[in-house]
Amino acid sequence: MLGLYNYSEICRSLVHVCDPETLGRYGLTPKGLRMSLQSRAQQFEPDLPVWDTESTVIVSASTTEKMLSGLFSGTPEKDAESDSLPTAEGRRRLNSGRISEALALLQSMDPHLTEIMNVAISCIFTGRPEAVQDAGVSPAAPGVIRANPELHRSLWETVEYLVGCISKSLMIYDEFGQLHFHSRHALTRPNAYAQGALALRDFPLDTVMRSIAEGIAILNLRANALFQNLGLRQPICMNSKLYPDSRTLTRQIRTAIQSIKSNSTAMSLLSIRGQELLSRAQKRVEEFADVSLAMQC
């Protein structure tokens, strides 16, 4: 969603899906919006915890972390942690510190995005080291991010990771308001698959659409950071190996969009909102193509 819609449009999309009863209880305020989005998430997944806070929580309790990991994987998390308890605590503290640092950088770069994150993202938890490869966002747990900043991941890479996750989470909430596809079950048929924008193989259409949105969010972030760097004495270091460089990413997003457009079965599954997302992505990627040379990352 980030880079496809402006912040006012994203705010409206969030307002339109919030739970009216909760909003009535907390009032028409950012906190009311946050609480009412969590109510919606809980209607989707009753096991999700609700955080009565003003902003995104970084989960520190191991029991909550295990429970959220279970929701992501679809199976309960095994009890036996491979690392001993003190090591697990140390890892959690280290990861939380790195996430906080990345969120502070994001806040300084884009306070509006932080505001939106505080409303839409209920919590961020850190998975176990072996879960590093798993997705940071799951449609099974709306508003929850799993972040596992590996030791070799730079501050900027953690920012990119979080922004990609926020964008995908906003897309999940957007679908509560307007479905992106006519038939969910037809999405699982291989003839409706298309090529992903990040991992270069075929995926179900919903996964491909999320990967396109994630790629656009990264290009958008980099373009904003590049613009901000012009006025900074100490520019933000934007080295990243987490996502492809901007020229490659632009090319991959174009290929993914083309892969959908050339598949009549996939195209027929897109709802009006789905078509709008695709057409906005196509327009934006061409705009980013013009500046990707300057981005050089």
Add this chain to the structure above:
Amino acid sequence: MSILTNALASLSTPEIQNLLFRRSLSVEANIQTLRAFYSTRSA
């Protein structure tokens, strides 16, 4: 004023009524559709 406070303040009375009544029903229906799909998919 924050971008969210602005967005909330810009809601007109008919929009709020729409949000509270009609729209909520379609959101609930969409949540049920998505829930049914993703629970089958991860099974």
